[in-house]
Amino acid sequence: MDDLYREMILDHYHNPRLKKLVHPASIDYAEDNPVCGDHIHLTLQLDVENRVTAAGWEGDGCAISQASASMLYETLAGKTLEEIRAIDKDVILEMLGIPLSAVRIKCALLSLKVLKAGAYGLTAWPGEED
């Protein structure tokens, strides 16, 4: 199965990083993918320069959605909201590194959608903002 779900994805699925909400949160946002029930709740603490000082999340769902959240949110600390703006669909797909069908791309992108909706109020699926 290693060419299907890479070892790193399974590792993040089984041992999710930062999977604990942070309090008090500067940004606190949750969303579901109603098609499959994937759920991600993200909290971020920011400093005065809008730089992420701590990230934490909760969620449940398929391996792709949960691993994607773990991998993405692990990279946020130290980034400003402006820097986070640059994270797009391709960053996530490259991070996961496996081919995904159209249905599964939504699983992969839920973490990014929650991040962007929480940080900037964007509600479209990443890649569909235009």
Place this chain on the structure above:
Amino acid sequence: MSEFETPLDIAAIRADFPILDQEVRPGFPLVYLDNAATSQKPLAVIDAMDDYYRRYNSNVHRGLHKLSEEATDAYEDARKRIAKFIHAPSHKEVIYTRNTTESINLVAWSWARANLKAGDVILSTEMEHHSNIVPWQILAQQTGIEVKYVPVTDDGFLDMEAFKKLLDERVKLVTVMHMSNVVGTIQPIRQLADMAHAAGALILVDAAQSVPHMPVDVQALDCDFFAFSSHKMLGPTGIGILYGKRAILEAMPPFMGGGDMILRVELSGSQWNELPHKFEAGTPAIAEAIGLGAAVDYLNKIGMEAIHAHERAVTAYALERLAEVPGVRVLGPSDPDQRGGLAAMVMDGAHPHDMAEILNHAGIAIRAGHHCAMPLHQRYKIPASARASFYLYNTFEEVDKLIEGLYTVKETLL
């Protein structure tokens, strides 16, 4: 092992379905277990449609030339065979639509809007496919009628006590699925029809999952409307059927306006065509109707009783084997006599999407998600399920591969 014998010659049947003879990836032949979503098509269907386009493609009901006559004959003859297949008293009660969804919407737009008023109740159920919920919700928003839902028991049956209580004098239509596309249960339609009629209501049956898999008789069931799709019964997409009792259809206003559904048109007004054409505006899906006719012929040749017996055997085997897999729970009744040929399941620690993805890697096609039945999944407090659904070409060996695949899911994710 006698329980697990099939009356069908599966090897011969599989040879009729060219699509089954392929590998999903090298070494992994296709195991197609997504028949409740759509069935595969036998050569007889593909050839019938191909023959129409190659030899006598033409519009129906108008051209006074050889091709049009031939196309009209084939189109209408298919309707007669479909009528016979479901034991409709007359082919005039068999209306071509696009699919089950359009059949139900036809009733919502034509019959319900003409006959119901604010305060009337449509009684649906918690287990319905979205196509038997959403049209009524739209109707409710626009007309002030109310939609109520019969609750479902833990093992996938309608709560009959609740049904009796909900069936008061305000109910004008009971709308219910014949066979569940998730829990697989077969509902006692005749009993529900008798109760609905006694309460002064009509009954609509969503037969999308039953007609492909078991003998049906709309007269014995005494249903007023009966909706199903071609593509789940070996026929092409793009065509479905609404059967309705003649007197009810006669009294209904048209659904869509256009060509073919009129007798005469004047600028001051028009006169509707007779049944079934009154409900068939515009150039219809001619090749698809011919294809559906060929599918009905094919099903008749194999025999619906035999198909049902085969699916019962495969399902019984699947239920027994699935019970062996730790952490897997099948939704619906455990008795194969009470259900159709499918098994929707959840697995501890594995999301249905991951199950489907890993099974796909082994060549096995199943469906993962809510199967257009979100309320039923909410009822069972699960976000989604993974569903294997069988048809006349599936084998016991394919069930074994599914079980092997589920063990691979466990090894991969747990």
